[in-house]
Amino acid sequence: MLDLKGIHKYYNPGTINELCLFRDFSLHIEDGEFVAVVGSNGSGKTSLLNIICGSIPVDSGQILVNGEDITNQKEYKRMGSIGRVFQNPALGTCPSMTILENLSLAEHKGKPYGLSRGVDRKKRSHYQELLGALNLRLEDKLDVKVGSLSGGQRQALALLMATMTPVDFLILDEHTAALDPKTAEVNMKLTDQIVREKKLTSIMVTHNLRYAIEYGSRILMMHQGKVILDKSGQEKKDLKVEDVLALFNEISIECGN
Amino acid sequence: MVLLLSVLEQGMIYAIMALGVYITYKILDFPDLTVDGSFPMGAAITAVMISQDRNPLLTLPVSFGAGVLVGICTGLIHVKLKVRDLLSGIIMMTGLYSVNLAIAGRANLPIYNKVTIFENDLVKRYCPAFLKDFDKVIIIAVIMLISKYLLDWYLRTKSGMMLRAVGDNERLVTSLHVDKGFVKIVGLAVANGLVSLGGCIFAQQQRYFDVSMGTGTVVIGLASVIIGTSLFRKVTVLRVTTSVVIGSVIYKACVALAISLGLPSTYMKVVTAALFLLILVLGTERRKKVKANA
Numbered sequence: 001m002l003d004l005k006g007i008h009k010y011y012n013p014g015t016i017n018e019l020c021l022f023r024d025f026s027l028h029i030e031d032g033e034f035v036a037v038v039g040s041n042g043s044g045k046t047s048l049l050n051i052i053c054g055s056i057p058v059d060s061g062q063i064l065v066n067g068e069d070i071t072n073q074k075e076y077k078r079m080g081s082i083g084r085v086f087q088n089p090a091l092g093t094c095p096s097m098t099i100l101e102n103l104s105l106a107e108h109k110g111k112p113y114g115l116s117r118g119v120d121r122k123k124r125s126h127y128q129e130l131l132g133a134l135n136l137r138l139e140d141k142l143d144v145k146v147g148s149l150s151g152g153q154r155q156a157l158a159l160l161m162a163t164m165t166p167v168d169f170l171i172l173d174e175h176t177a178a179l180d181p182k183t184a185e186v187n188m189k190l191t192d193q194i195v196r197e198k199k200l201t202s203i204m205v206t207h208n209l210r211y212a213i214e215y216g217s218r219i220l221m222m223h224q225g226k227v228i229l230d231k232s233g234q235e236k237k238d239l240k241v242e243d244v245l246a247l248f249n250e251i252s253i254e255c256g257n
Numbered sequence: 258m259v260l261l262l263s264v265l266e267q268g269m270i271y272a273i274m275a276l277g278v279y280i281t282y283k284i285l286d287f288p289d290l291t292v293d294g295s296f297p298m299g300a301a302i303t304a305v306m307i308s309q310d311r312n313p314l315l316t317l318p319v320s321f322g323a324g325v326l327v328g329i330c331t332g333l334i335h336v337k338l339k340v341r342d343l344l345s346g347i348i349m350m351t352g353l354y355s356v357n358l359a360i361a362g363r364a365n366l367p368i369y370n371k372v373t374i375f376e377n378d379l380v381k382r383y384c385p386a387f388l389k390d391f392d393k394v395i396i397i398a399v400i401m402l403i404s405k406y407l408l409d410w411y412l413r414t415k416s417g418m419m420l421r422a423v424g425d426n427e428r429l430v431t432s433l434h435v436d437k438g439f440v441k442i443v444g445l446a447v448a449n450g451l452v453s454l455g456g457c458i459f460a461q462q463q464r465y466f467d468v469s470m471g472t473g474t475v476v477i478g479l480a481s482v483i484i485g486t487s488l489f490r491k492v493t494v495l496r497v498t499t500s501v502v503i504g505s506v507i508y509k510a511c512v513a514l515a516i517s518l519g520l521p522s523t524y525m526k527v528v529t530a531a532l533f534l535l536i537l538v539l540g541t542e543r544r545k546k547v548k549a550n551a
Contacts, residue, residue, distance in 0.1 A: 080434040092432070094425040097418070105418055109433045115411075118418040162432065 002029040002169065002201070007051065007061035009225075021047055022225045025061070033232070034195055034202045036212035038244070039222035040252055045205040048222070049173050052203070054078045065168065080110055083162030083200075085155070087174040092158025095147030099138065099157065102146055103127045106161035130160060134190060152183030156190055163194050170195065172204035176211070184208070188215065209244050219244070223251045258390075264513045265394050266462060268506030269401045271477055274455030275485075275505045276408055276498060277324075278478030280448040283486065283497070284412075285441060286424045290346030290475055291331045294353025295324050295449040297471035299456030301360040304368050304466035313374045316457050317400070324453025325446040327353065332442030358468055366466040373461040374400075393462065400458060404451060405498050411447070412498075420444045452478075473526060476533050481505035483536045508532075 009022040021044050029035055039045050050056045052063065054075035063071045070078055085092055093102050104119045124142060131138040134156045138149075146154060155175060163170060172191065176184035192215050195202050206212055212219050218232035219239065229247060231239055274296055281289035299320035306316050327349065335345040358364060372378075375393050384392045411417045423430045423440040430437040452474070460466050485504020489495050495503075515528050 074436075076431045076434060076436050079432050084432050086428070091426065091428045094422045094429055096425050097421060101418060105415075105422060105429075105433060108415060113415040113419045113435060115414045115416055118413050118415050 001031050001064075001066050002052065003027070003062070003064040004051070005062040005064065007063075008059045009047065009051065009056075010059050013059070020225070022051075022058075022061075025225060027220075027227065029201065029203065031201050032199055033218050034200075034216040035204065035218045035220060036216040037203065037205045037220045037222060038207070038209060038212045038248070039220075040248070042224075043222040044225045045222055046173060049084075049171050049203065049205060052169075053082060053084060053171060081168040082171055083165075083167040083169070084171040085158050085162050085173065085175040087177050089151045089154040089158060089178060092161060093146045093154055096145060098143050098145055099131070099149075100124070100127065100142040102157065102161060103130070103164070106164045109165045130164075131157075134160065136186075150183075152179050152187060155179060155183075155187050159187065159191060159194065163198060163200065166198075168201060170200045170202040172202060172206075174205050174207060177207060191215075209241050209248065213239055213241050213244060221247060221251075260513055260517065262390065262394055264510050265506065266397055267459075268509035269394075269397045269502070270455055270458050270462060271481060271509060272455075272502040272505035273401050273404050273458065274452045274474060275478045275481035275501050276404060277448040277451035277455070278475065279482045279498065279501045280408075280420070280444055280451070282479060282482055284421055284424045285444045285448075287335075287342045287441065287445070288346070288475075289331065289445060289448065290343065291327060291349040291353070291445070291449055292346075292452050292475040292478055293471045293473070294350040294357065295327045295452045295471075296456040296459070296474040297357050297466070297468065298327060298353055298360070299324060299453030300460035300466045300470060301357045301366070301456075301468075302453075303457040303460040304361060304366040307368045307371045307373055307461065308366065310372065313372055313377060313461065316374070316461070317454060320457035321450040321454045324450040327453070328446035328449030329442055331449070332438075332445040335445075336438035336441055354468065357471075361466050361468065364468045368460070368464050368466070371464075373464070374458070375461060397458060397462070400454075401502065404454065405502060408447075408451070409496055409498055416443065420447075473529060476529055477505075477508065480529070480533050480536055481508050484508055487536070487539070 004025060004027040007022045007025040011019040011021060037045050037048065047056065051058055054073060058071065061071070062069055065081065094105070100119055104123070127142060128139040136153050136156055138153060138157065146157065149157070159175070175191070176187050179187060188211055191204070194200070204216065217236065219229065219236050220227050221229035221244065228251065229244070274292070278289070278292060281287045302320050302323055303316040306319065307313060331345050331349045334340050334348060335342055340348065375396060380392055380396070388395065412421065419430065419435060419440050420443065423437050423444070427437050430440060456471070459470070481504040482501050483504070484507055485500035485502070486497060488504065488507070489500040511532065512525070512528070516522065520528065
C-alpha cells in the first residue's frame, strides 16, 4: 500500500525559472494494483516515480509505504522493497559483466554483499530456467557480457533482475519507450506475465496509450502535476483508446502543443 | 643483465601500485590523484620503521593499512562532502606531502645497512649461491603475485562484484539496495592500500625515502594500466590484473631504454608525459571507432 499525502514539489525554487510541479498532490495505491500512468511531457509522471523512489526530494508532504513514513529515507534504502526498470535499457544491468554475474548480483539483493563467492555455479540451471521463461534465447548466453546484448534483451533482463527478489512495488519508467514496436510488445507481455505471477503492485509510466488501456488494473492521466483521469476496475475495462486520446488531445491543445 | 633486473624489479614494484590505480581508474572510473601522496607515504612509514630496526615484514601490513586509511579519507571527502573526484585526490595529495614530511621527520631518509625485506638473515642463510643476484626480483615477484591473486580473488567476491558494478552502472547499485558511496569508499581504500604497499617495497629496494619520490606516480600507474589493458585487449586468457602487471614492466622498460639511449634524466618527466599523452590519444582513437561501429 502506497500513500502520497500533500506532496509539494518545486523546481529551481527562488529563481525566475521556479516551477511548481506538485501542489498538495495526493495519491493512494492499493496492494496488488497495476497502475498505468499516462500524460504529456512535463506532466509529472517521471517526477512522481522519482519521488516514490527517493531519487528526488520533496519540499513537503509525506510518502507512506504500508503506513510507514519513508519521506526522508535515502533512495538506496527504499530500493530494498522496490524494483525499478528504467527507460534506458543500460541502466538496469551492468554492461561489462556477464549475464550470470548480473543475475547473481540481483538475486543477492537485500543481503550484505560480503566476501563470499560472487557467483554460485550451482545456480546456473536455475538461472537458465528463469532466462528460458523470457523466450529470448538467452538461456545459452549466461557467460556473455550484457553489453553485447540488444536493447530488448537487456530490458527483459533488467525486468527479470528487478523482480528476482520479493519486492513490494515494481516501478516501470517508460520501460518500453526505447525499444522497437515488436520488442516493446514482447517486453510489455513479459511485464504483464511477471506482474501477474508475482502479484506485484506496479506503477507503469508509459507514452503508449494502448498499453495503458490494455494492461493494468487502473489508469491515471496526469496533467500539470494533477491527476485528471483515474479509472479502475470495470470503469477502466470500458475505457477505449479513443476516449483517452480525446482527453489527451484536449489537454495538449490547452498547452499549445 | 643488471638493466634487465632493475627493469623487472621496478616494473613489478610499480605493478603493485598500478593494481591500485587499476581499481580506481578502470573499475571505479575515478581518476584518483591521492596516489601521488599515498605512494611516498608507504615509503615514509617504511623508512621510519626500518631505521628503528623494526621487523621489515611488519612494514608491509602497516603501509597497506595506512594506505587504506588515506583512501577512506579521499572517499569521505568525495562522497560525504561532495567534492569532485579529481579535486578530492588533489586535496589529499597536497595534504599528504606535509604528512609524509612529518612522518619521516625530514625530506630525505636513507636506510642503508639496515635490515629490510631484501637484506636480512633469512635471505642470506637460505638463498642459494646461484640465485644471489636474483633474490630481490624473486621477493618482489612473490609479494606482487600475492597482491595480484588476492585482488583477483576479491574482485570475484560479492563485495568485489559490487565494486565493479559501481563503476559500470551506479544506478543499478542503488537499485540493488546498496549505498554506492560506501562501495566507492571501499574501492578507494583497497586501491590506496595497494599503492602504499608499492611505496613500502620501493623504499626498501631503493634504500631511502625522499619526499618528492611520489611525484608522477599516478601517471606511471595510469600509463601501466592503459598500456596493459590496450595491448592485451584481445587476449582473453589473461586476467586484466595480469595485463596491468605486464603493462607496468613494459612501461619501465621503455623508460630504461630511453635512458640507456642517452636521454638526460632532466627530460625524464617530459618523456613520461609525452608517452602518456600518446597512449591516451591512441586509446581514445580506438574508443571512438568502437562507438562509431556500435
